[in-house]
Amino acid sequence: MIPTIEPVTPPDPAVASHARERIDALAKPTGSLGRLEELAVWLSSCQGSCPADPDLRPRAVVLAGDHGVADQGVSAYPREVTPAMVRAFVAGTAAATVLAEQHDIPLQIYDLAVDDELSGLPEEVGRHKVRRSSRPLNVEDALTSDEAATAYAAGVAIAEEQLAAGAGLLIVGDLGIGNTTPAAALIAASLGVSAAEVTGRGTGIADEALHHKTMIIDQALQRIGDRAADPWQRLVALGSADLVAAVAIMITAARAGVPILLDGLIAVAEAVTAEDLAPGLLAWCAAGHRSTEPGQRLALEKHDMRPLVDAEMRLGEGSGALVAVPLLRSAALLMSRMSLLADL
Numbered sequence: 001m002i003p004t005i006e007p008v009t010p011p012d013p014a015v016a017s018h019a020r021e022r023i024d025a026l027a028k029p030t031g032s033l034g035r036l037e038e039l040a041v042w043l044s045s046c047q048g049s050c051p052a053d054p055d056l057r058p059r060a061v062v063l064a065g066d067h068g069v070a071d072q073g074v075s076a077y078p079r080e081v082t083p084a085m086v087r088a089f090v091a092g093t094a095a096a097t098v099l100a101e102q103h104d105i106p107l108q109i110y111d112l113a114v115d116d117e118l119s120g121l122p123e124e125v126g127r128h129k130v131r132r133s134s135r136p137l138n139v140e141d142a143l144t145s146d147e148a149a150t151a152y153a154a155g156v157a158i159a160e161e162q163l164a165a166g167a168g169l170l171i172v173g174d175l176g177i178g179n180t181t182p183a184a185a186l187i188a189a190s191l192g193v194s195a196a197e198v199t200g201r202g203t204g205i206a207d208e209a210l211h212h213k214t215m216i217i218d219q220a221l222q223r224i225g226d227r228a229a230d231p232w233q234r235l236v237a238l239g240s241a242d243l244v245a246a247v248a249i250m251i252t253a254a255r256a257g258v259p260i261l262l263d264g265l266i267a268v269a270e271a272v273t274a275e276d277l278a279p280g281l282l283a284w285c286a287a288g289h290r291s292t293e294p295g296q297r298l299a300l301e302k303h304d305m306r307p308l309v310d311a312e313m314r315l316g317e318g319s320g321a322l323v324a325v326p327l328l329r330s331a332a333l334l335m336s337r338m339s340l341l342a343d344l
């Protein structure tokens with residue numbers, strides 16, 4: 001069953017122009033707050049109010065899953081790292097959990113498709129599990145259509161929980177050895193570009209493995225042929241339960257009027273696929289950071305999205321979005337607290 005996915009109404013342009021006027025009227029030279037100005041305008045239009053509310057109520061979810069393709073020499077690390085990292089998340093010692101704690105952002109890790117029982121962890125972690133791993137995308141479809149539909153429903157459920165908990169801004173992070181391969185493949189299919197243009201070193205593979213990874217992505221794209229034109233077919237063929245669920249989370253949040261701060265390659269792959277499925281989605285997204293991954297860079301450029309932070313990070317987990325949250329908060333605070341030039 002293919003879920004019915006409607007387009008997303010973009011944020012209110014009338015609020016955006018009101019916000020632009022206010023920013024220009026603040027006690028500062030026009031344009032002097034640079035990128036923070038467009039950020040404040042975006043946030044204001046997403047919130048539907050001017051000035052923007054600095055109480056962002058950000059929340060983060062990280063979706064973990066393994067990938068069949070990870071056995072084919074595409075990563076610098078073995079797949080056993082994925083379950084070990086899920087445990088680090090639960091312990092609060094993963095990079096993303098450290099950053100989330102620093103910024104006081106609730107973060108929940110979910111196992112969507114880790115190839116491990118992950119026994120002994122809180123029940124919440126495994127509540128949305130779809131299957132163990134996905135199939136190797138260069139050889140066969142990563143998911144069945146039913147598995148993809150189950151993963152989509154899991155993402156909708158996760159988003160609804162976050163919305164019910166009061167999310168005002170959502171970060172979707174990834175975790176899973178091998179996942180830069182499906183993410184790059186999804187970006188190539190969405191943008192209609194070659195494997196060579198999107199394939200990066202992920203966790204840090206050397207030249208030979210990079211060449212091999214490019215070939216695997218090319219094989220996957222050749223294998224699916226014309227199906228690449230259909231974003232749902234792309235998810236079934238090239239995705240994974242965690243990637244599909246993340247797409248659903250983004251679409252559900254945007255439809256409910258909750259903006260999304262994007263992370264690196266994986267989050268951007270999810271967002272561009274979500275845009276293809278539900279046009280209007282990307283207008284609810286801001287690019288948190290620029291990853292060193294070429295596919296992320298290219299996708300952001302093609303969609304005219306400028307990342308807030310460029311700290312040469314290449315981790316995933318939502319880390320690049322988490323470090324950008326203070327900038328977003330600053331943008332909203334400035335807009336709401338600064339005096340107007342005319343009132344001085």
Ligand SMILES: Cc1cc2ncn([C@H]3O[C@H](COP(=O)(O)O)[C@@H](O)[C@H]3O)c2cc1C
Pocket residue numbers: 074075076077081085174175176177178179180181201202203204315316317
């Ligand atoms: C210890 C460790 C922690 C991570 N946290 C995120 N990733 C990131 O790197 C992986 C993707 O890169 P590739 O496609 O090259 O495998 C994913 O787990 C992603 O979340 C990690 C990777 C490792 C090794």
Ligand SMILES: O=C(O)c1cccnc1
Pocket residue numbers: 180201202203263264265266267291292293296313314315316317
């Ligand atoms: O950009 C990312 O999200 C990324 C890069 C390398 C490894 N994992 C994630």
